[in-house]
Structures are given as C-alpha cells and as structure tokens.
Amino acid sequence: MSPILIAEQVLNGLQSGVMLFLMAAGLTLIFGVMGLINLAHGSLYMVGAFAAAALAGATGSFLLALLGALVAAALAGALVEIVVIRRLYSTDHLDQVLATFALILIFSEGTRWLFGSFPLYLDIPAALSGPVTLPGGIQYPLYRLTLIGAGLAVALGLWLLIERTRLGIQIRAGENDREMIAALGVDISRLYTVVFALGAALAGMAGALVGAIQSVQVGMGEPVLILAFVVIVIGGIGSIKGAFVGALLVGLTDTLGGIFLPELFKLVTDPATATSWGSSLASMAIYILMSLVLIWRPTGLFGARA
Template sequence: MSAVLLIEQALNGLQFGVMLFLMGAGLTLIFGVMGLINLAHGSLYMVGAFAAAAVAGATGSFLLALVASLVAAAIAGVLVEVLVIRRLYDRDHLDQVLATFALILIFSEGTRWAFGSFPLFLDRPEWLAGTVMLPFGIEYSLYRLFIILVGLAVAAGLFWMIAYTRIGIQIRAGENDREMIGALGVNISALYTLVFALGAALAGFAGAMIGAIQSVQVGMGEPVLILAFVVIVIGGIGSIKGALVGALLVGLTDTLGRLLLPQFFELFMEPAAATSVGASLASMAIYILMAGVLLFKPSGLFGSTA
C-alpha cells in the first residue's frame, strides 16, 4: 500500500469526520442545554438535503442551495420545538424518544409526499468539480477538500460563539444551571428555541454538503444519526470540543479501518477470507472505539464528570 493512498484515505476520513461533527455539534448542544434526546435530528439533516436539491434544481445555484438548507432546517427546527418539543422538557426520556421517533415518521412521509419516492441529485458546481494537487503529489477531490475547510471554519465559528459571545455564555450557563439563568432574567423558552434552531441548521447544512456526494433520499438521515450519537458519546455530551474530536476519531477509524484491516488479515489467511473478516471488523471498529473510551472515561473524552 502506497503512502499516497494512505494519505488520501486519511483525508476522506477527515471529510467524513467533519460531516459527522456538523451533525454531532447540534445534537450535543440540544442534549447538553435542553436535556432532550432528539431522535428526529436525522430528519432535519434530510430536510436540509432536500431543500438544497430543490433550490439547486430550480435556480442552478449551489450557494443558494446551501443557504436554503440552513434556512429550511432552521425553520423546521423552530416549528418542531415550538409545537412538539416544548411540551417534552419536563417529561422523562422515554416520552422524548417516543415523540421524536414519531417525528421521524412524520418527516419521512411528508418528504415522500412533497418530493416523491425517487432520489434527487445535487450536482457539484463547476468551480468545485475536478481535483486539486496537494503536496507530495497527492491528487484529491476539490469538493471533498471544500467540505473539510468549510466544516473546520464552522467549528471555529462555533468555538468562538460559545466562548466569547453573550449567547454563548447563556448556552454554557444553561448547561450547568438553567433555573439560575432563568432567575437572572434570561428568556429560557427563547434560548431553547434558538439552540434547537442552531442545531437543526447545522444538521441541514451537513445534509446539503453530503447531498452532492450521494443521492438525496427519504430516510438518509437515520444512519448518520446513529453515528452522530456515537460521536457525542465518545466526545462527551454537551462538549463542542468533544464533538469535534469524537467526529474526527470516528471518521478516521471508519475510513482507515476499511482500508487497513483487510490488508492486515491477509498476513494470516487467504485474501477472500481476509477481506470478509476485515470488512466485518471495520464495520464494528467505531463501536469498539466507543466501548474502549467509555471503559476508561464513562463521561466521554471531554464530558462533565459531575
């Protein structure tokens, strides 16, 4: 195996991890501030992807499609929070799971009714088509590099917002003592709606970005949601830093595991058997990673131990 192939796959893992961060960051904000288990987060990812595909098809503009994904997912998030989620804050987690699972079904059938059952396709713009030459003679997809750079920029913006802005201070305070910040005059309902809309917008943006790599279809958000839960469990619930580190670990583990494990087992068995065993273990690698982290850090890498 060449070093160039290894670096290319590492970049693919980084791109996958950045996409998972956009999902996981919103999920960890919602759970950390609101204490809500939101199974419908993957549906907001799907809403963003379908909104982007529809706008790109109507206007031909990829940038407008990205803006549409943010706006559509944020609006859907506000409606969900105001109409449904707001009634669940004082309920136990089982009620939250059942209600948000029902939202998955509603979003899936509503999307199928609006767009049909056939997949949509979001074309990459010409200025992001093709490849770019990186150092050491590495030729890499320009669009995947764009996802990495935009995702890291979003991560930097989130860190800045949480650390240095007034709303960030309120979010951090809400994670620790929501009753106290309410007593100090902060509008808790408005804060919760804002956090939910921000998390929804990040999920929708991730759906739009990945929609140009794979087809946009009903139910596309649920597999990503499972991985996003793995990310925030590894990183620590409520931690943006943990979401970023966890997402990168999951992305690199999954991508490099699928490349390296079959080759490793070829040292001990026939190629066909090695491929089968390696692929099976590669699909389990991120869950083995999660179990290993929880064994030594039950609250996650950056989670609160309180």
C-alpha cells in the same frame, strides 16, 4: 499499499469527520442545554439535503441552495421545538424518545409526499469540480477538500459563538443551571428555540454539503444520526470540543479501518476469506472504539466527571 493511497484515505476520513461534527455539534448542544434526546435530528439533516437539491434544481445556484438549506432546516427545527418539543421538557426520556421517533415518521412521509420516493441529485458546483494537486503529487477532489475547510471554519465559528458571545454565555449557563438563568431574566423559552434552530441549521448544512456527493433520499439521515450518537458518547455529552475530537476519531477510524483491516487479515489468515473478515471487523471498528473509550472514561473524553 502506497503512501498516496493512505494520504487520500486520511483526507477522506477528515472529510467524513468534519461532516459528522456538524451533526454531532447540534445534537450535543440540544442535549446539553435542554436535556432532550432528539431522535429526529437526522430528519433535519434530510430536510437540508432535500431543500438544497430542490433549490439548486430551481435556481441553478449551489450557494443559494446551501443558504436555503440552512434556512429551511432552522425553520423546521424552530417549528418542531415550539409545537412539539416544548411540551417534553418536563417529561422523562422515554416520552422524548417516543415523540421524536414519531417525528421521524412524520418527516419521512411528508418528504415522500412532497418529493416522491425517488432520490434527487445535487450537482457539485462547476467551480469546485475536478481534482486538485496537493504536495506529494496527491490528486484529491477539490469539493471534498472544500468540505474539510468549510467544516473546520464552522467548528471555529461555533467555538467563538459559544465562548465569546452573550448568546454563548447564556447557552453555557443554561447547560449548568437553567433555573438560575431564568431567575436572572433570560427568556429560557426563546433560548431553547434558538439553540434548537442552531442545531437544526448545522444538521441541514451537513445534509446539503454531503448531498452533492451522494444521492438525496428519504431516510438518509438515520445512519448519520447513529454515527452522531457514537461521536457524542465518545467525545462527552454536552462538549463541543468533545464532539469535534470524537467526530474526527470516528471518521478516521471508519475510513482507515475499511482499508487497513482487510489487508491486515490477509497477513494472518486465508486470503480468500480475509476480505470478508476484515470488512466485518471494519464495520464494527467505531463501536469497538466507543467501548474502549467508555471503559477508560465512562463520561467520554471531554465529558464532566460526576
């Protein structure tokens, strides 16, 4: 296995990880501040992807499509929070799970009614198409490299928002004692709507960016949602830093496991069956990683200890 191939797969893992972070960051914000289990978060990822594909087809501009995806997902998130989620804060988690699962069905059928059952395709912008030569002679797609940079920039911006702004102070305070900040005059309903819309916008952005390298179709958000839950369990529920580290670990484990494990099995077993055994284990690698982290630290890598 050549060093260039390994480097390319590491970059693929980073790209997958930073896109997972955009999903997981919104999910952990919503759960950390609101205590809400939102199974419909993957549907907001799908909303962003479909909005971007539709706007790109209508305007021919990828930038306008990306901005439209952010706005569409944020508005959808705010509407869902005001109409449905606001009634679930005082209920137990089972009610939240059932209600947000119903939202998945509503979003899926609504999207199918608007766009049909066939997948849409979002073209990579011409300025970002083609490969770029990296040090060591590595040829890597410029668009995927841009995704890594965009994800890291959003991670930095989100950290600055949480740590350096008044809204961030309110979000962190709401995470610890929502009754107290309400007593101090903070409009808790408005704060919840803003947090939910922010989480939805991050998911929509991820959907729009990934939509250019895979087909945009109904139900595309659910597999990503499962990985996002794995990320926040590994990183620690409510921790943005944990979501970032967990996303990178999951992205690299998933990508590199699919390459190295089949090769490893070829050394210890029959080459005819090594690929199937290695591929099966690779598909379980992130869940094995999650189990090991929870055995070592049940609250996740950066979760607060009881």
